[in-house]
Amino acid sequence: MKVAILGASSHIAKDLIASLAQSTAYKCTLFVRTPATLDAGVQTIAECEGFPxxxxxxxxxxxxxxxxxNFVGVGDPARAVQMGQAIFSVTEQYDNLAxxxxxxxxxxxxxxxxxxxxYGTNFSAPITGDSVAVFPINALQPQHWYGAAKFQAECRHRALPEAAITDVRVFSYFSHRQSCEARFFLSDILRSLHTGTVLEVAPDDMLRDYLTPAxxxxxxxxxxxxxxxxxxxxxxxxxxVGKFELLAAVSDEFGLKFTVAGEQARVNATGPKAHYYSHNRRAEQLFGYVPGDSSLSGVxxxxxxxxxxRN
Structure with missing residues (x-):
């Protein structure tokens, strides 16, 4: 199968390219804005596998x-803030290309x-198959733009019922290739493990469902x-997995040092999400997908x- 990868320089795309390269079923062509700046590891895979x-x-x-x-988008919350309203035009541009x-x-x-x-701001409880997207239409803020751009793209896709389009909603994702410089909770954990510094965390708990490469x-x-x-x-x-359950497990296995402090200056590009995960199992119903890892075991x-x- 010949597969075009748009946004091949993104974190999650790099992991998938590495996974696809292990299968003889797929031949990939990688598309990026500037081929010369493609991650060295992905470039090596491309050269070995003959991926243009x-x-x-x-x-x-x-x-x-x-x-x-199509992986084109914003992976790092800090970059989402920097992009501002451009997230709409960038999302639409590459979606229209496809x-x-x-x-x-x-x-x-x-x-x-x-x-x-x-789903907008609908995270006071886990998402289900009956959940609706919620956006404060009379009080939209920049933190809503990323989700709104994704929602708009999905609307375009459902309006083309004859086209073979599957929208895959990623909630939280982590792999060993994650940059320590990105502004994610798990990036902060990795950075503290690498540097041996004490990680300061806010007192509020949060539940996340981390998908990993496999x-x-x-x-x-x-x-x-x-x-x-x-x-x-x-x-x-x-x-x-809950934040403090994860912190305790990382502390036990890897010696992470953390302390509970006040609210941290964390980039929150898409709004607060106490329960950012889904109970919607449509992926199993449609495709037979059954995960092999929990968030904790995968992370x-x-x-x-x-x-x-690193060692």
Missing amino acids: VLDYAAFDDSGEFDAII LAYLRSHPACKYIYLSSGAA DFMQLIDRVLQAPPGNDAVDCYSLAP LREIRQALHA
């Missing part, structure tokens, strides 16, 4: 694809990396191999791998 690395100007002339996977290809190649599948943020690959593989359809699915592991394994790579 191209800029977007070459997309229309780069051949026939069986599937497109949709235009589908119009001339109707047999092509399109996987769009959406986000749990597409289960993400399983889900994407099942979507690619399934009959074409037009739908959206939420990502999930075997079980979410601990990836931290273990990150520390081993």
